[in-house]
Amino acid sequence: MAGPQLKSTDTDNSNYAGLGPWLLLPSWLVIGFFLVLPVGLMLIYSFLTKEFRGGVVWDFSPAAYDQFFFDRGLFGDSAPTIELTYISIFWRSIWQAAVATILCLLIGFPTAWFIATKTGSNRTIWLFLITIPYWVNLLIRTISMKFLIRDNGPLNELLLSIGLISEPIHMINTNFAVQLGLFYSYLPFMVLPIYASVERYNFALSEAAADLYATKWVTLTKIILPVVKPGVIAGCILVFVPSLGAFLAPDLLGGAKNFMIGSLIEEQFKGNAGNWPFGAAASMILLSMVLVILTIYARQQVKAGDR
Amino acid sequence: MAKHIDIRKFTGFRAIAVLCLFLLYAPLIVVSVYSFNDSISITTWGGFSLRWYEDVFFGPEAPKFKQAAINSLTIAIGAAVASTAIATAAATAMLRAGKFKGKSFSFMLINLPLMVPEIVTAVATLIFFSAIGFVSGYMTILVAHIVFCIPFAYLPIAARMQSIEPFYEQAALDLYATRFQAFRMILLPLMAPGILSGFLLAFIISLDDFIITNFVKGAGVETLPTAIFGAVKLGIKPNVMAISTLLLLVSVVFVTLSYLVGRMGENTEK
Numbered sequence: 399m400a401g402p403q404l405k406s407t408d409t410d411n412s413n414y415a416g417l418g419p420w421l422l423l424p425s426w427l428v429i430g431f432f433l434v435l436p437v438g439l440m441l442i443y444s445f446l447t448k449e450f451r452g453g454v455v456w457d458f459s460p461a462a463y464d465q466f467f468f469d470r471g472l473f474g475d476s477a478p479t480i481e482l483t484y485i486s487i488f489w490r491s492i493w494q495a496a497v498a499t500i501l502c503l504l505i506g507f508p509t510a511w512f513i514a515t516k517t518g519s520n521r522t523i524w525l526f527l528i529t530i531p532y533w534v535n536l537l538i539r540t541i542s543m544k545f546l547i548r549d550n551g552p553l554n555e556l557l558l559s560i561g562l563i564s565e566p567i568h569m570i571n572t573n574f575a576v577q578l579g580l581f582y583s584y585l586p587f588m589v590l591p592i593y594a595s596v597e598r599y600n601f602a603l604s605e606a607a608a609d610l611y612a613t614k615w616v617t618l619t620k621i622i623l624p625v626v627k628p629g630v631i632a633g634c635i636l637v638f639v640p641s642l643g644a645f646l647a648p649d650l651l652g653g654a655k656n657f658m659i660g661s662l663i664e665e666q667f668k669g670n671a672g673n674w675p676f677g678a679a680a681s682m683i684l685l686s687m688v689l690v691i692l693t694i695y696a697r698q699q700v701k702a703g704d705r
Numbered sequence: 706m707a708k709h710i711d712i713r714k715f716t717g718f719r720a721i722a723v724l725c726l727f728l729l730y731a732p733l734i735v736v737s738v739y740s741f742n743d744s745i746s747i748t749t750w751g752g753f754s755l756r757w758y759e760d761v762f763f764g765p766e767a768p769k770f771k772q773a774a775i776n777s778l779t780i781a782i783g784a785a786v787a788s789t790a791i792a793t794a795a796a797t798a799m800l801r802a803g804k805f806k807g808k809s810f811s812f813m814l815i816n817l818p819l820m821v822p823e824i825v826t827a828v829a830t831l832i833f834f835s836a837i838g839f840v841s842g843y844m845t846i847l848v849a850h851i852v853f854c855i856p857f858a859y860l861p862i863a864a865r866m867q868s869i870e871p872f873y874e875q876a877a878l879d880l881y882a883t884r885f886q887a888f889r890m891i892l893l894p895l896m897a898p899g900i901l902s903g904f905l906l907a908f909i910i911s912l913d914d915f916i917i918t919n920f921v922k923g924a925g926v927e928t929l930p931t932a933i934f935g936a937v938k939l940g941i942k943p944n945v946m947a948i949s950t951l952l953l954l955v956s957v958v959f960v961t962l963s964y965l966v967g968r969m970g971e972n973t974e975k
Contacts, residue, residue: 412803421798436833508721515713538949542732604712643822
């Protein structure tokens with residue numbers, strides 16, 4: 399999302415003037431044809447009727463959204479009441495993603511601050527160490543976490559052997575396991591943008607605060623946090639958004655009881671039991687939520703830029 | 706000041722940073738260590754052994770994993786080559802072709818795969834391929850991977866191109882080089898580190914993908930992540946830990962390579 403900024407005033411950078419559209423044609427075609435068009439088609443599919451062996455019948459109806467939001471009884475003829483099954487799955491996803499984001503922030507901010515205040519090769523090494531796990535396969539990281547926190551896994555064995563607990567803590571297939579998995583999946587996403595913000599922070603501000611007898615806590619909350627806020631917000635979005643639609647952590651660590659949006663969607667496309675229009679509708683609702691978050695974020699950025 | 710206060714330090718931040726590293730690495734290290742476990746049970750330690758690595762390469766599931774590895778590798782190379790080429794052209798347009806209509810729209814389009822949640826991309830791509838009758842399999846995975854690799858290849862390439870002043874190519878153009886010559890003989894060699902790290906990034910991203918692949922692969926074609934996921938559904942077996950450790954090693958090697966290439970690039974600038 400944070401790409402290199404375009405310099406619109408730079409007129410020197412036009413060695414290939416006139417070729418722009420031609421050079422961009424491959425990107426337009428590939429992304430347009432294989433992403434924009436499919437999302438459009440998904441919107442259409444969400445208004446179609448499901449076929450029983452998976453797939454759709456071209457019969458337009460809002461049935462999928464109706465199923466999502468309303469309960470019309472077993473035979474579909476009762477007065478509609480609000481259907482809570484799917485809304486509560488979405489609500490749980492939002493909650494889980496929020497907890498994971500807060501955990502990431504609590505660990506990520508001090509880490510980012512610590513790294514940014516280091517100098518030279520020390521800083522480079524720390525940054526490098528934080529980045530590596532991000533590039534390790536997410537599936538493998540999730541499996542590793544599952545292995546670690548099993549009832550008779552290494553973590554419980556360790557805690558038992560040092561006598562901290564007397565019987566294994568049951569962690570797998572709990573809400574906490576999912577939160578831990580999401581936290582573990584996206585922690586580097588929190589550290590890196592905050593690091594980038596703190597790196598640009600002017601320490602003269604802290605000095606001024608200290609000279610005026612501000613305590614460290616006051617300096618942190620009243621001076622530093624407002625200045626590095628853009629990095630914190632970017633980090634929160636980078637953790638929250640992928641957590642919301644995550645599939646691996648809830649599926650592998652949460653089990654059937656801790657269903658999240660990702661698993662709900664996946665189930666609609668698995669084998670013959672699925673419901674494509676419903677899956678498409680749930681995907682559209684998830685996409686809308688994410689786009690709303692990103693739009694609010696972009697607006698804020700523009701506002702901050704104007705100031 | 707009555708006493709010297711280090712404004713850069715906060716009590717406990719170092720401890721949290723160390724904890725952060727520990728949390729990031731502990732699961733990976735534990736799995737790597739247990740992949741060398743001689744015991745059949747994954748819980749008890751039965752001494753050091755390479756038997757599970759032998760099992761991965763020569764055991765009953767070896768052909769399945771080998772085919773999955775070949776698929777993963779060829780798809781990652783194909784997706785990385787295609788997305789790097791597309792991203793290089795796009796970066797040249799965005800940074801070297803002056804102003805034109807649809808520029809900011811293009812910037813948004815290039816970054817779109819980063820904004821759409823993966824599972825939504827997966828669903829949309831599956832629906833699209835099934836609607837146009839494109840049979841699921843190797844080609845559908847490759848096409849889907851090219852799409853989401855574009856922004857990842859674009860970022861380092863554009864960052865590098867931005868740091869190269871346009872004067873070099875202008876000098877060539879002044880000396881009657883054609884624009885194609887200026888691009889191929891001046892800009893492209895200067896761009897090499899950026900293009901290489903874009904390629905490596907795209908390669909790793911493609912190799913890592915599970916969700917989108919899982920949706921569009923259809924029956925029969927597996928990549929390493931989908932094969933591992935299938936195996937893990939029946940419980941974590943030691944051979945899965947061995948294969949995970951190998952894949953872990955590949956990722957670490959590639960990131961290190963990409964990092965060194967990036968530093969090489971920084972050094973040539975000075």
